[in-house]
Amino acid sequence: MSAAGSIRIIAIVGGSAAFLIGASIFLAAIGRPPLATLSQMVLYAFGDSYSLSESLVKATPILLCALAVILPARLGLITVGGEGQLYFGALTGTAVVIALPAAPMVVLLPAMLLAGAIGGGAWSGIAGLLRARCNVNETISTLLMNYVAVLLVNYVIYGAWKDPASLGWPATMMFPPAAIVPSVFGTRAHVGLIVGIAAAVVLHISVTHTRWGIALRVLAGNRKVAAMAGFSFVKQTLLVMALGGALAGFAGICETSAIQGRLQAGISVGYGLTGFLVAWLSGQNFLRAIPIAILIGGLIAAGDALQLYSKIPSASATIMQGLLFVAALGASGLAGRGTARHG
Amino acid sequence: MAQPLVMMSSIRKQFGPVLANDDVSVTVNAGEVLALLGENGAGKSTLMKILYGFYAADAGTIRISGQPVSFSSPREAMAAGIGMVFQQFSLIPALSVLENLLAALPDAPWLQPRGSTKVRAALRWLTRLAPEIDPNRAVRTLSVGERQLVELAKVLNLDARVVILDEPTSVLTPAETERLYGFIKTLTSEGKAVVLITHKLADIAACADHIVVMRGGKIVDEAPARDRTPGSLVEAMVGRGVAGSLPPPSSPPTDVPLLQVRGLSADIQGRKIRDVSFELAPGEILGIAGVSGNGQFTLAESLAGLVPALAGDVVLDGVSIASRVEDGAISGDVAYVPERPLDNAVVADLDLALNLALRDVRQLDFFPDRKAAFRRAHELISRYDIRPPQPTLAASALSGGNLQKLVIARELSGRVRLVIACYPTMGLDVLATQAVYREMFRQATEDACVVWISEELDDLLSYAHRIAVIHAGEIMGITRREAADRRTLGRWMAGHAMIEAA
Ligand SMILES: Nc1ncnc2c1ncn2[C@@H]1O[C@H](COP(=O)(O)OP(=O)(O)OP(=O)(O)O)[C@@H](O)[C@H]1O
Ligand SMILES: [Mg+2]
Numbered sequence: 001m002s003a004a005g006s007i008r009i010i011a012i013v014g015g016s017a018a019f020l021i022g023a024s025i026f027l028a029a030i031g032r033p034p035l036a037t038l039s040q041m042v043l044y045a046f047g048d049s050y051s052l053s054e055s056l057v058k059a060t061p062i063l064l065c066a067l068a069v070i071l072p073a074r075l076g077l078i079t080v081g082g083e084g085q086l087y088f089g090a091l092t093g094t095a096v097v098i099a100l101p102a103a104p105m106v107v108l109l110p111a112m113l114l115a116g117a118i119g120g121g122a123w124s125g126i127a128g129l130l131r132a133r134c135n136v137n138e139t140i141s142t143l144l145m146n147y148v149a150v151l152l153v154n155y156v157i158y159g160a161w162k163d164p165a166s167l168g169w170p171a172t173m174m175f176p177p178a179a180i181v182p183s184v185f186g187t188r189a190h191v192g193l194i195v196g197i198a199a200a201v202v203l204h205i206s207v208t209h210t211r212w213g214i215a216l217r218v219l220a221g222n223r224k225v226a227a228m229a230g231f232s233f234v235k236q237t238l239l240v241m242a243l244g245g246a247l248a249g250f251a252g253i254c255e256t257s258a259i260q261g262r263l264q265a266g267i268s269v270g271y272g273l274t275g276f277l278v279a280w281l282s283g284q285n286f287l288r289a290i291p292i293a294i295l296i297g298g299l300i301a302a303g304d305a306l307q308l309y310s311k312i313p314s315a316s317a318t319i320m321q322g323l324l325f326v327a328a329l330g331a332s333g334l335a336g337r338g339t340a341r342h343g
Numbered sequence: 344m345a346q347p348l349v350m351m352s353s354i355r356k357q358f359g360p361v362l363a364n365d366d367v368s369v370t371v372n373a374g375e376v377l378a379l380l381g382e383n384g385a386g387k388s389t390l391m392k393i394l395y396g397f398y399a400a401d402a403g404t405i406r407i408s409g410q411p412v413s414f415s416s417p418r419e420a421m422a423a424g425i426g427m428v429f430q431q432f433s434l435i436p437a438l439s440v441l442e443n444l445l446a447a448l449p450d451a452p453w454l455q456p457r458g459s460t461k462v463r464a465a466l467r468w469l470t471r472l473a474p475e476i477d478p479n480r481a482v483r484t485l486s487v488g489e490r491q492l493v494e495l496a497k498v499l500n501l502d503a504r505v506v507i508l509d510e511p512t513s514v515l516t517p518a519e520t521e522r523l524y525g526f527i528k529t530l531t532s533e534g535k536a537v538v539l540i541t542h543k544l545a546d547i548a549a550c551a552d553h554i555v556v557m558r559g560g561k562i563v564d565e566a567p568a569r570d571r572t573p574g575s576l577v578e579a580m581v582g583r584g585v586a587g588s589l590p591p592p593s594s595p596p597t598d599v600p601l602l603q604v605r606g607l608s609a610d611i612q613g614r615k616i617r618d619v620s621f622e623l624a625p626g627e628i629l630g631i632a633g634v635s636g637n638g639q640f641t642l643a644e645s646l647a648g649l650v651p652a653l654a655g656d657v658v659l660d661g662v663s664i665a666s667r668v669e670d671g672a673i674s675g676d677v678a679y680v681p682e683r684p685l686d687n688a689v690v691a692d693l694d695l696a697l698n699l700a701l702r703d704v705r706q707l708d709f710f711p712d713r714k715a716a717f718r719r720a721h722e723l724i725s726r727y728d729i730r731p732p733q734p735t736l737a738a739s740a741l742s743g744g745n746l747q748k749l750v751i752a753r754e755l756s757g758r759v760r761l762v763i764a765c766y767p768t769m770g771l772d773v774l775a776t777q778a779v780y781r782e783m784f785r786q787a788t789e790d791a792c793v794v795w796i797s798e799e800l801d802d803l804l805s806y807a808h809r810i811a812v813i814h815a816g817e818i819m820g821i822t823r824r825e826a827a828d829r830r831t832l833g834r835w836m837a838g839h840a841m842i843e844a845a
Contacts, residue, residue, distance in 0.1 A: 211707045214697065218704070221690035228649065228679070229701045230672025 007332070008283075015331035022323040030316065037310070044305035045298030051305065053187030057259065059297025060189070061086065061268065063196040064251035065275025066282065066289040067203060068124070068244035072138070073284040074207055075240050076220040081127060081142025082248045083272025084149035085120040089249020090256040091153050092119025094172060094263040097179045098161060105178035112179055113253060120249015121242040123149060128241025132234040138241070146272065157264055171264035181258040192254035197290055199247055204286040216240070248272065269300075277325045281332075299324065346409045348373040348536045349394065349425075349505055354403035356389055358740065361731045363389040364400070365560040371505060371536045376527060378547045378568065379540045381557035382580055382772040383744025384730040387540045388430055390557070391507045394538075395427040396420035421449070426503030428494045430510050430540075430743040430770065431685050436483035440493050441465060443482055447497045469496040472526060473519075484613050486636025487514040487682060487766075495523075499530075506530060507538040510743065512546050513769050516634045516798055524549045542744075542772045544573045556580055577773055589777060591806050592784040595626035602761055602792040606655035607665070609645035616641045616816040618655070623792035625760075628784070629821075630807030631796045633836055635766075638816035639796045640682055643765040646794060647679040659761050659792075672705060678754040678786070680764040688750045689738045696720035696734035699753050727752035727778070743770040748778075755782045762786050762793040768802075780806065800832065814838045 024034035045055050065082030072079045093116030100108055127145060130136035154170070156162075163173040183190045207213035219226040219233055226233065255267050278296055282288035303317015349371040356364040363386045371377050379387045393400045396414030405412050407423055414420040417427075434443050444465040466478055473492040482490065491514050498506060508527075512520045527537050527550050539546060547554065547568060554571055556564040556579040564571075564579040600622035607619040616638040623629055633639060644650045646657055648667035657665040664674045673679060681687035689698045699720045700707070720734035729741070729748045741749060747770055755762065764783060768776040784806070787793050797803055803810050804827060811821040812835035819835035 209710055211704070211709050211711055214704060214707070214711065217693055217697075218690050218701070221692055222686075224687060225690055225701065228647075228673045230705045 011328070011332035014334070015328035018327035018331055019324050022327060023320050026316070026319060026323065030312070032310075032312065037306070037312075040310070041299070041302040041306060044302035044309075049187070051301060053185070053189045054301040054304070055294065055298035056187075056189040056193055057297070058300045059294040060193040060196055061251040061255055061271040062274050062278055062296055063200065063289060063293035064192065064247045065272050066278040066293055067196065067199055067275075067286060068120075068248040069276050069279035070282065070284045070286055070289060071203060071207075071244040071247075072128075072237075072240045073279065074213075074216045074220065075236055077131065077237065077240065078139045079124070079127065079142040079241070079244065080139055080276050081124055081145055081245070081272070082275045083268060083270070084142065084146035085124045085245040085248035086252035086255070086268050086272055087146075087149040087153050088123035089116040089120035089246075089252035090263055090267055091149070091156065091252075092116055092122075092249070093253030094156075094161070094256060097175055097257075098172065101173075101176055101179075103178065108176070108178045109181070112257065113181070113250060116253025116256075117246040117250045120252060121246035123249065124245020125238055125242040128238045131241075132237040153263065153267075154265060161263065163262070169264075172262045174262050175257055179257055180261070181254050183258065188259070190254060190258035192251060192258065195250065196247075196293075200286040200290050207286070248275075274300075274321075277329075281325070281328050283332075296321065296324075347371065348408060350406040350409075351390070351394060352404050352406075354390060354393055354405075355401045356386075356393060356398060357401055358389075359736075360733070362560050364393070367403075367557070367560070367562055369555055369562070369565075371538060372553075373504070373534050373536050374531050375552040376531055376537045376539055376550050378551035378554045379538060379557065380542070380547070380554065380576060380580055383748070383770075383775055384742045385557040385580075386560040387557055388509055388742060391427060391509065391538060391540065394420070394505075395425055395507060397427075421501050421503070424502070424504035425507070426498035426501050426505070427507040428491070428498050428509060428511060432490050432494055434482045434490060434493060434497075437481065439479050439481055440469070440476060440485070441478035443493065444469065444478070444497055444500060448500060465500060466496075468499040469493065472496050472499075472522070481612075486640070488516055488519050488635040491515060492519070495526075503535070505536045505538065507540070509540045510542065510770055511539070512541060512543055514635065514766070517800070518634070520546075542770070542776075544576060547576070548573070580772060588805070589780055589784070592626075592628060592787050592808075594808060595624040595787075598624045601625040601660055601790075602794075603658040604646065604655070605658070607642075607645060607652055607657060608654040609641050609650050609652050611641045611644060611650055614638060614641045614816070616645065616813075619813075619816075619818050620655075621811060621818065621821060623794070625790040625792060626787050627809070628787050628793040628795055628807045630803035630810045631794065631813055632798070632800055632803055632810055632832060633813035635798060637813050639765060639813060641816070642813065643679070643681060643763050643794075643796055646761075646763050647673055647677055647681075649673065649679075664761075675703070676760040678757070678759040678762045678764075678791075680750055680754050680762075680767045682765040682769070684746050684750045685739075689746065691739040692737050694735050694737055695724065695729070695741075695749065698738045698749060699723050699734075702753055702757065723752040723756060726756070728775070744772060744775055747771055748775060751779050751782060755786060758789065759786065760791050762791050762795075764793070765796045766798065767795070768797075768799070800829070804829075812836055 023038060027034040027037050044051050046052050065086060068082050068085060069079055093112045096112045096115040123145060127138050127141040130141050131138040157170045157172060161172045163171060181190045184194060207216060215231045215236060218229060219231050219236055223233055256263050260267055274296060278289055278292050281292050299321055300317060303314060306312045306317060307314040347370040352368045354364050354367045367390055381387050392398045394405060396417045396419055412423060448465055469476065472495060476489055491511055511523060515523060530537055551568040554566055554568050555562055602623040604619055604621050608617050619642060645652055648664045652665040656663050659676060664677065667673060685691060696716045700716050717734050724732045724734065727748050729745050729752065738746065751767065762783060768779050771779060783793055795807060804824060807824055809821055809823050810827050812819045812832055814836060815838060819840045
């Protein structure tokens with residue numbers, strides 16, 4: 001078997017084992033029966049159609065934000081801006097709804113989604129421009145722009161866009177039905193999931209089988225040689241950052257419209273960061289990000305359900321999520337180190 | 344008889360389908376220079392990287408002073424007194440020479456007060472090897488030859504008992520080479536052992552005590568140096584007699600210039616060229632001689648249009664090719680073989696097929712035809728004898744010489760009007776060198792201008808139509824081959840400009 005293949009298997013088996021041990025210790029420490037609780041979590045995540053749909057709801061923005069990390073990573077860029085792009089996309093998408101509340105669905109829905117994607121793309125594109133033109137580190141700039149985007153959303157929901165009818169609750173008006181993203185399969189899961197999976201497949205094919213993919217690989221490998229071949233780092237940086245941001249922005253407006261029904265604080269519970277971790281777990285691979293995002297979505301949904309039914313504090317779900325990431329990243333790191341020198 | 348210092352027995356190393364070392368046994372004695380010869384891809388670097396703990400052998404044993412050892416990393420090998428200077432360098436370009444040397448010391452200090460004993464320890468070999476290199480210069484501003492010397496100082500700093508040099512002289516100037524020979528002799532007289540991997544018979548004549556010739560992963564000849572003639576070594580290396588030397592390319596048919604370089608000035612991170620002017624007729628070969636690090640890299644890059652010209656112009660057949668516009672590829676009429684191919688010409692972790700296709704990668708279909716790319720790669724690989732012949736291999740897996748062949752194959756196989764070649768035969772064995780020259784001269788007979796930057800003065804004197812000498816970024820003089828003599832060229836190289844006959 002190829003070295004990469006065996007590394008991956010070692011990482012998956014080792015990571016799962018480490019996670020199970022860590023989670024069991026944690027659950028035992030807070031006085032819960034580990035095995036029973038863990039199997040309950042699996043049921044809460046994927047046990048019936050309702051829990052499955054909740055898991056997919058959570059997985060959707062995570063997947064889109066992961067794609068927003070993977071695409072720039074193919075050019076060697078490390079961005080952590082999913083959260084900010086998601087918020088900014090929510091903001092620009094909502095602006096359309098506020099401007100045209102009475103427009104018919106055929107106009108309003110596409111315009112809103114497009115505005116969300118453009119907003120996210122522009123937000124991320126700024127970081128791309130700074131990187132390409134002024135060599136500003138994209139990791140830092142996207143990180144900082146996260147705070148700005150979140151605060152901008154707060155600014156409008158506490159200010160100009162606050163719905164007077166909401167009695168002081170900081171939120172915009174409810175979206176009209178013409179601005180609600182349709183759900184699929186009669187569940188709460190929405191079109192964003194389909195878009196996310198389709199985007200992952202299209203991006204995967206693009207980077208592996210097209211001339212554009214070659215450009216990204218050459219640019220990531222040797223910028224000097226790439227320039228000789230006529231590939232522009234500036235152009236491609238802008239492109240991958242904007243495309244990635246557009247996906248995260250799209251996730252933002254979908255969350256706002258389909259899940260919350262209006263723009264308010266807390267549209268994302270760390271989806272941007274979770275997406276970043278999913279991207280790393282997938283080894284920056286678009287297709288692999290799909291099942292991983294669904295798995296993590298399941299874990300989050302199960303955490304919510306545990307809190308509801310078993311009165312386990314919601315922080316424990318977050319802690320377990322953290323354990324999972326540490327176990328998986330640690331295992332893949334160790335496996336990689338163990339086999340790296342025999343190639 | 345005394346214990347041999349190093350004894351490698353029955354070493355085997357396989358890379359996928361390639362058997363790089365097949366049951367190889369060598370011994371290295373203290374106070375001796377072992378010359379390791381062999382064509383490109385013979386397995387010389389691999390064998391020494393195994394001794395250096397960089398690769399683990401698949402089978403075989405290593406003994407040092409009779410003690411069996413097994414190194415799992417270069418760090419352990421270094422602790423056992425084995426040091427190696429790689430063919431492809433491992434210095435960190437952004438750091439200064441001193442910082443690089445300090446970082447390589449086993450107990451690199453966190454704080455480095457100037458003039459401390461640590462700094463003195465880090466610089467002790469450099470000041471002997473190359474006193475003219477300012478330790479505070481960034482490594483990226485050094486020429487290839489200077490980098491080599493810093494690498495060597497880095498290894499010697501570690502008090503190695505066995506010093507492995509992988510083709511050290513292929514990038515050195517004659518003077519630097521002489522100085523290196525001197526050092527090798529000093530080292531052996533101090534009881535150290537030196538392993539010298541080389542393609543140059545001059546190196547062997549100058550300092551080898553014992554010779555091992557490898558081919559196809561095996562040892563094909565082994566003898567004391569005095570028992571072998573250059574002719575027999577070449578034959579052992581490539582397995583047949585060499586074709587003899589090439590006929591010099593015929594003179595260009597016209598002298599209407601095709602390439603005009605006028606007052607070209609450029610600057611790459613302090614490596615400047617100033618006011619370079621010359622004209623070339625179609626089919627004319629201009630050799631550019633000079634001590635490396637005198638602006639050759641900048642000259643090549645600015646002729647290719649890869650760095651903006653600060654002044655002046657490069658005109659090829661009436662069209663300016665200087666200062667390629669942003670995003671523009673290098674002109675399709677120009678073939679460019681840069682120095683240090685790993686940094687400047689290939690993408691190390693991409694496969695051979697893609698690296699071979701880079702010249703016109705932008706003309707590919709949106710969904711490139713992979714089959715066609717592989718067909719073309721197969722064809723180039725067999726025509727240029729790139730080994731191993733696997734288009735799916737990453738370029739980083741090629742031996743130094745085969746990497747160079749890859750670049751030559753990509754750049755010189757098509758039809759171009761200007762060839763810029765910077766040390767094109769660096770690291771190539773005798774046959775491959777001839778193949779490269781034949782390819783370059785074929786371009787000339789097909790009416791391309793050839794600018795050939797080289798340190799092989801003998802080759803320049805036998806094949807170039809005219810020879811220019813560059814010193815400190817300026818052309819010191821240009822002469823026809825027939826009128827060239829070594830003394831004048833030597834004076835130009837030292838910076839004495841041509842005195843124009845009034
Ligand atoms: N890391 C690697 N992965 C795969 N193949 C390799 C690797 N390193 C070397 N090889 C192959 O092993 C063979 C021997 O390579 P090696 O670098 O030892 O040759 P060499 O004798 O040093 O040649 P040169 O004179 O060109 O430097 C070559 O066919 C090379 O392609
Ligand atoms: Mg080699």
